[in-house]
Amino acid sequence: MERRYRQLLWAYPAGYRQARGGEIVGTYLDLAEPDRRWPSIFDAADVLAGGARERLRTAGAADLLPGVRLAAVFSFMTATALAGFWGTAEVVTTSASWGAPAFGPFATTGIVVWGCWLLAAVVHVIAPARWVRVVIGLALFLTAAVVPVAALFELPRPYLFVLVPQVTLGLLALAFPAQMARRHRLTPLAVASVAALIAVGILSGRSSWFYRFSYGAAFLPEAGAVLLLTAMLAAIVLSLRGDARGLWALLVLLTPIGLLGLYPLTENIAPVVGADYADFRVIIGTTAAIFLLGGTTLAAALAIRARSRTMANTQALPVDERCPNCGK
Template sequence: MTDLERRYLRLLLAYPADYRRARGAEIVGTYLDLAGPERRWPSPADAADLLRGGLRQRLRAAGAADLIPGVRLAAVLAFLTATALAAAWSVLELHPPPARWGVPSAGPFVSLGIGVWAAWLLAAAVHAVAPGRWTRRAVALALLLTAAVVPVAALAGLPRPPLYVLLPQVGLGLLALGLPERLPVAVRAMPLLAVVAAGVAQVNLLPRNDLFVNTYGWTASRILPGAAVVLLVVVLLLGTGLALRADPRGGWALLTLLTPLGLLSLHTLAGIVDGLLNGAPEPDWSALAATAVVVGLAGPVLLPLAIALRQRVRRPGPVGSGDRCPTCGHTAERMP
């Protein structure tokens, strides 16, 4: 057995044991036939393909094959929200506070966040013309810059967006990596339309005088909870419409979006908790950190529980009568 074959077999552990016994040799043989003679390691594309296939088979074995279409729906909504927020923050970055206030700024911009939001706007443009691999690369770049702005700002001694603005963007971006490969042109253009709408709305939202300093604190307290409400209403309406057609994608999308929704509402949730416990009108950093941890764990914990519950209540039916396509989530026709 060669090193390459051994490494493919390790990747095959992503599949259920029964599936590996039935088709493992065939799958590994196919990848080995396609690999070049000098290759020693599986390519990143092969590794990702095997991991995705293993996840699909494990979900199918658990009776939750329709989770994947639900995640793809959630990814589209998350990307729309992330790009709209980036447009709003970009407009804010172009309006630094007056110099007489003595508030630090990054030259003509409010902070170094301008580079982060420009990367997200670029991702929206790439999505419109090249969905799939190039869009995922653009989203990954935007995510990298979103995380990197924190240490870069500390080293440069320049301001950056606050963590309660960056964390929701990271949560939405991680989910946006699951964007479908193929989407209708109208859906691909929606992020750009959201960017324009959010930018216009932000221009009208910014204060016209010096009563408020144009920084993230004043604006984020209005934008982030509003974005959470809009996203929640949209996914509930879509879920209701899909449920009427016996399509569970909306429910899975809602479960997948729980953590991004919580991160968008982080300041509000932390304020409620801190107010109940300490009577404080504004949450301190400890309340924000504790709430972020709870919110960050909510989705990853509840989603496997929902899958386990789905598997527990699943009842075997006639062959072909209850199977759902792992790509579209639609129920297959009953076999004659």
């Protein structure tokens, strides 16, 4: 157990490991069950998270994690808003007279996915954070599993254009703060309710063919634009207060914002790469490029912050003091 905990301590910077490593390992060993031979998943996650926090603090980017939590709040609200819109659309759209594929009384198998995301919004109001993360994890599993299940049973499903950004938003939503005011906990459910009303006004009486087409062609880019404007506004307001959380949140959200525009991006990229339409390869390639660009932008911001911190520390050193021994 001690050896395995010390292996996990590599998440911490070397200096911190040397100074505090024994204390950290001893604390975890004291709290572990006598017959346990491996660190628990929660202990391992706690050690890795602590190492990430310390490395960010050393690099001068300790405010990145609060920024990630702020981005998680925006991501959760966006994910539940999309679930409210598409879940309502599953119900209010009707099959075409010439026989559009359907999933019972619903347009697609997406009703199961959206229902689980809406359940997460409800649990977020009435239950502790750990239960919300469990339901979000279940929603993420269903969002990914709907693709092979629909293919196996030849059922209609949401397009990849909407499933990929939903998964990304959900993964980021897992980092939402554990402690939130009640009015803030109500926000995702309220946003989902407003999105559901919008869906009723736009899609009520439409055919399920129109609904399935609109999965990629419309609404998602608009949702990405709203998320971008919200993140930019938060960054401006917080920056005026000397708080960098908003800027980090904006950088973290660039990837899901880009994925919300996946459909128009792939439609424009497909002719460039010689594809007749946005097929699976174009979608995967564009998704990878968005992840790479978003990760590179965030890494560059971290590098700039670390460099500026190093330069500030160097400038703070006394360079004109004389040696007390030789006088030079």
